[in-house]
Amino acid sequence: MSEFITIGEPLVVLASENQDISLEAAERFSKFLAGAELNVAIGMSRLGHKGIYISKVGDDSFGNFIIESVKKAEIETTYLTKDKNYSTGFYLKQKVSDGDPTVDYYRKNSAAANLSSSELETIDLSEIKIAHLSGIFPALSKTSLKTFQTFNQKLNEANILTIFDPNLRPVLWDNQEKMIRTINDLAKRSQIILPGINEGEILTGSSEPEKIADFYLKQSPLTKTVVVKLGAEGAFAKLKSGESFTLSGFKVTKVIDTVGAGDGFAVGLESALLEGKTLKEAVKRACAVGALAVQSSGDSEGYPTKEELEAFYKEK
Known part of the structure; x- marks a missing residue:
């Protein structure tokens, strides 16, 4: 049975193979699965934790690719549906040798942005222990915000541990003031909050x-x-x-792609908590998975299996 659940927008990323060249000039691209919440579900699955992913895609080639990829990742797709009235979101990502890549999103009015609260009525939460929530899905539309709030309420009523990652995407909001007000209001409804230092500021x-x-x-x-x-x-x-602590990160020889590192952090933390680890042990694993994530191209390609995680610890 699934013990983990998340809701979000799945995306296809067309990643440039031409290093340090603008997206306008790039000619060759590789196709990957993407979407912050889906990244977390994939990472959890690799570490042996079955999960449910809730979303909606278009009845198109990208949508079919996503559904098949999610199934291959051994994530439950019962609540990952198709809608012929909307398309599947995707984005283009630059390949860079240093720093963060440029990305161009094509997701406005996507199928996921039109996932309604009524489509959540049949979800069975009886075996769920942890829910991962992100500030991206509620930013997509008025509909997704309402759906997110309804889902969050269901989780709280079921006494499920909710973990909220602000995951700021300013481009999805009308203005920064609205983004700050809404994200902080949503954070009030979760037990654990995972802001990045820049997001926190x-x-x-x-x-x-x-x-x-x-x-x-x-x-x-x-x-x-x-x-x-x-x-x-x-x-x-x-x-x-009032208890607090700081843990140092793991040294990385070469950073290849920073996208997905924050989601990897959530994977490490949430998988460890599901296994009954202490918070300190969970944060250590979070830092480890984040470090592994930045050493691979693609949003979730660097997330480890249990064996790969243990090998990483031994190397350090």
Whole structure:
């Protein structure tokens, strides 16, 4: 039975094979599966945790590719449906030797953006232990925001551990003020919050990890833990009790692609918590999976199996 669940927009990424060339000039592309929440579901599956992925795709070649890929990843697709009235989102991604790549999204009014609350009525949450939520899906449309809120409420009513990653995508919002207000309001409904240090500064006005953590711990009685992602520096965690700690990141010889690293962090944390690990052990694994993620092209290609994770630990 599935013990993990998430909701989001699956995407196809056409990644340039021409290094350090603009997307306009690039001529060769490779096709990969993408979408932040789906990345997490794939990573969880690789570490042996069965999960449910909720979304909708178009009745098109990209949609068919996504459904088949999700099945191959051994993720439950019962609630991954097709809709002939809308298309599947995709994006183009630059290949770079250093720094973050340029991306061009083609996702407006996608099938996932039109996933309605009524389509969640039959979902069985009886075996679910952890839910991964992201700030991307509710940013897609008014419909997806309402669907997200309905789903979050169902999770809370079922006493399921909810983990929220702000995953800011300013391009999806009308303006920054609305993005900040909505994301922080959504964060109130989860027990664990996973802001990146740069996201935290935008959302709380502070670049200090502890102040970012305090903001979320104080704004909601439901929030018990905040883990601030510090990139290559590791992570800072603070609990409602006041206990806090910082863990250093793992050294990486060469960064190939930073996209998907934050999702990999969530994979490490959530898989460890499902296995009964302590928060410190979970944050350590989160940093490890994030480090592995940046050493591969593609959004989720670098996520490890259990054996690969153990081998990585031994190397370090």
